[in-house]
Amino acid sequence: MERGILVRWNDEKGFGFIQPEQQGKDVFIHITVLKHMARKPQVGDSILYRTEVQNDGKVKAIKASIEGVAVLANTSKSPRRNANPPSRSLSNTLLPLLLIFGIGIFGFKKYTEYEIAQAPNNTEIETTPLYEPQTQFQSAPQAQFRCEAGKTHCSQMSSCAEATFYINHCPNTQMDGDGDGIPCERQWCSKSLF
Numbered sequence: 001m002e003r004g005i006l007v008r009w010n011d012e013k014g015f016g017f018i019q020p021e022q023q024g025k026d027v028f029i030h031i032t033v034l035k036h037m038a039r040k041p042q043v044g045d046s047i048l049y050r051t052e053v054q055n056d057g058k059v060k061a062i063k064a065s066i067e068g069v070a071v072l073a074n075t076s077k078s079p080r081r082n083a084n085p086p087s088r089s090l091s092n093t094l095l096p097l098l099l100i101f102g103i104g105i106f107g108f109k110k111y112t113e114y115e116i117a118q119a120p121n122n123t124e125i126e127t128t129p130l131y132e133p134q135t136q137f138q139s140a141p142q143a144q145f146r147c148e149a150g151k152t153h154c155s156q157m158s159s160c161a162e163a164t165f166y167i168n169h170c171p172n173t174q175m176d177g178d179g180d181g182i183p184c185e186r187q188w189c190s191k192s193l194f
Contacts, residue, residue: 001048001049001050002020002021002022002027002048002049002050002051003020003021003046003047003048003049003067004018004019004020004021004027004046004047004049005018005019005021005044005045005046005047006018006029006041006042006043006044006045006046006047007019007026007043008026008043009041009042009043011040014030014031014032015028015029015030015031016029016041016043017029018047018049018061018064025059027049027051027059027060027061028058028059028060028061029041029047029049029060029061029064030060030061033049033061033062033063033064034064034065034066036065036071036072037065037066037069037070037071037072038069038070038071038072039066039069041066045066045067045069046066046067046068047061047064047065047066047067048064048065048067049061049062049063049064049065050062050063050064144161145161145162145165145166145169147166147169147170147171151166151170152166152170152172152173152174152175153174153175154175154183154184154186154187154188155187157175157183157184157187157188159188160183160184160188160189162188163175163183163184163188163189164183164189166183167181167183
């Protein structure tokens with residue numbers, strides 16, 4: 001390291017010149033090589049520095065410090081630390097997301113198995129159409145139906161014939177709101193069928 005005295009400094013532009021202890025040309029210095037110092041340089045400061053010759057032949061200080069002024073800790077290492085966090089952050093985000101995704105898939109499989117196990121007699125659940133054409137009233141034999149506990153509403157019936165059987169043979173049904181003897185008029189049975 002060489003030593004010199006800061007003989008000129010332009011605070012607005014952030015550069016100045018060092019006069020070397022050993023006679024020679026003044027050395028250019030920029031504020032960026034002193035950014036790790038606790039204060040800005042002042043004319044008269046003793047500067048320790050290393051030089052580099054630029055393409056135009058001028059000498060420039062590339063590493064420098066102000067003698068007797070504190071150096072700020074870890075300023076030279078902080079840019080390197082900031083370069084790596086995106087990859088760490090990506091792995092720290094990706095791993096929990098994959099874990100949550102895996103738990104979700106596992107939970108869905110278990111739920112599906114549970115639903116299958118809860119199906120009556122472990123058989124496939126029959127699907128009933130949401131709409132059955134009501135063009136003709138087909139009366140099914142009454143032996144086809146039997147009263148089951150808890151079936152008292154139209155939403156639990158699968159046809160007009162079943163609703164009619166329930167209203168005529170099962171207690172506590174609630175399917176004939178207007179008392180005209182026709183059950184489930186909005187869903188299964190229309191007055192035109194009777």
